[in-house]
Amino acid sequence: MTEPPEHQAAEFAAALAPDGAPAAPERPGPDSVSAHVVEFKRRGVHWEAHVPPAQVVAAARWFAEKGFALDTLTGVDWIAQGEMEVVYDFFHPHTFWRAAVRTRVPRDHPELPTVSEVFPGANWHEREAHEFFGLRFTGHPHLTPLLLPEDADFHPLRKDYAP
């Protein structure tokens, strides 16, 4: 994985959306795959991608095959749009590229497949995102609170959470 980020982004988009052309970088549709290079000095990643929630496992597998490691994954609650964003951060331990993959799920039905099969390290990150945001990772082997008490049924990082 020594190619420049433009190539990586194009390869990623082609791998995940073999039939359709990669969409334009700005405001991708919710169900389309897109990938584009961003300015590292401003954003801290070399390129970003957007995938529909159903394809996060395929995306993770693509990164795993290229030798990337999962840095972290986190949710962002966009309450105004009624959506939850999940951001997957990847880093490459040998070639040092950084990439982020975003996906959005509806806020009232925040469900997406788990990537812990591909990256076992995602197990804990997903548990954390589950307890903080109420995201449900289908297929996760052990989706219980990690940092909150084991009987916690609240999701403190949701914007409408009131203690």
Add this chain to the structure above:
Amino acid sequence: MTLPEPYRLAAFVLGALAFVGLNAAYLVWVERKGAARFQRRPGPTEVGPEGLLQPIADAIKLLSKQVIVPPGADALLFRLAPAVVMAPALMTFAVLPFGAHLTARPMSVGLLLAVAFGSINVMAILLGGWASRNKYAIISAARVVSQNVAYEIPLLLVVITLLMITGTLDLSEIVRQQAGGFWRWNVFKLWVNPLMPVTFVIFFICLLAETNRAPFDMAEAESELVAGAFTEYAGMGFGVFFMAEYANIVVGCALATALFLGGWQSPFGIGSGVGWFLLKLYLLIFTVVWIRWTFPRTQFYGLLNLSWKILIPISLGTLGLTSVLLKFIRP
């Protein structure tokens, strides 16, 4: 010189108890002060000059604490264990030859008695660990047993080697044979067996392992097993285990002194006396403390490997060599 029997017994009991108690208290002080010096800090300074009254304060604190028997524990064995660990150590003092005439009960089988009582210690820790009904304590108890089984063997092989040289089990007699300068001490009897210093080192290592001292403190291993077999003991229950540990160190070092370092004999052949015995004893004890604060703990299998793969073959070798040399060189 010889007292009537009841007085002799009372003198022994009082003397041994006082000696063990004082030693336990002040060896803790030595240990703490020594550790502090190794670690470049002052150690206890608050209670009394140089913290000399610290052990007394500690003893009062321990005595004033409640002895808690955890629910579900075997109360009888739990209470019994500290007594079982303390009694044999005290009894061994009966045969320790402190001076030419300062032995509570000179016995022709003194060494046998000391070694036999020495191994009861293991059973007591096993009892305590088992009765506590605590998983850490049971793991520790199991460790102690396998550790002691492993270390009893080279220890006894070394003792047998020594017996072949001395020809007696009487500790006072063994010391008497070493009279006349340090070259006559068993550890330096190179003409009998050139490996005598090695046997002494093996004896000393086994002594550390038998008394569960660092680097073989697998039983206590506070960073793994909290406090091992003593986890559930509070107050004086713990205090007795603590005293017994030091009593066992004293017994072990006293045996090493008598068997290898000439007991009360002066290294120059003149001026022998109890002072020499105590000097050698405390030098050995200081070495034990020194080792504890210098080395990290060994791993459990490392300890067993050391015993089964290194110490036992070597001690068997010295045993064989001694017997061959005794047979052919000094008929």
Add this chain to the structure above:
Amino acid sequence: MSTSAALADAARAAARAEGRETFVLNLGPQHPATHGVLRLKLTMDGEYIARAEPVCGYIHRMHEKMGENRTWAQFLPNTSRIDYLSAMHYTHAYVAAVERAAQLEVPRRAEFVRVITSELNRISSHLVWFGAFLLDLGGFTPLLYAFDDREKILDLLERITGARLTYCYYRFGGLYNDVDAEFLRGARDFVRYLRPRLDMYRELVTENIIFRKRLEGIGVADAELCRRYGATGPVLRGAGVAYDVRRAEPYAVYPELDFKIPTHPRGDSLARYLVRMEEMEQSLRIIEQALDLIPEGPFRSKVPKVLKLPPGDTCFAVEAARGRFMVRIVSDGRDIPYRVKLRTPSFSNLSLFEEASRGMLLADALAFLGSLDLVIPDIDR
């Protein structure tokens, strides 16, 4: 029944079928070897670990939520309380993330001071680990020596930051205050002081046979395992991968300085130990060079009183003492963060423990745990 209980039952049933019965040993949250309040639920087969499940969250403080209800600047003190042993690096990541989002300039002098203080902090953090790790292995004395050395760093940093542990020294666009000549002299003296001490530690500890025997081949975490779990820092470098954020995503003035990334290929506990010991030497080299190169000039650039970041998100990673620490901040254009994500190294480093510790002896597993150098608040946040 929760999944973990079901799994534990299944594991027990399988063990019984094979004729090996197991028991559960609860290690922590108050246990001498877990340094803080980590709990390990160990399913033991005798002294062998059948399954080790870390249970976290005992000092969870929800720093990420705190970030969402205070201004960008008000969150600064929080950053130093995540990993209290490596506070400078954490503040650095957060400050630099905000600077990156707002495109603030940082004067060169401030960048050099950041490098010097960060590296001093790295050394002090590694010294604490060194002492505590030896304590885990049953060697008590090195702790006191290490704390003695660390004390000198704390005194130095206290002079300029006013704090001994939870420094809040970096500010957006620079520093809280300038360093004086005495600090620079003290840092130079410290470099001279620590070098022979590190040599002494090598002779006394690294070359001790009991110590080496306890660590060689114990707790192997190879490069592939580290990649799958996202482990970084000395854990990854101990697996032979020269990944260091200071090299991978250069920040501050690190590109101008000459230093090596120590790696050891074996991936065992000894490799991680050696990596950290060599890192301290490299940190000394960095400090020395930075002290030679530090320019005169302002220590802080002009920053608006009420800082508002443009909408959007950005992230910034630094090499903290335990590995890659990344802050991802999301702004919606107000003076309050919309979201602050803290990616902490201990979290990922611990997550591999369950897989890597399977079948280990209890004492080995605790040596392994010590060699991961965990700081529990860093995991729990």
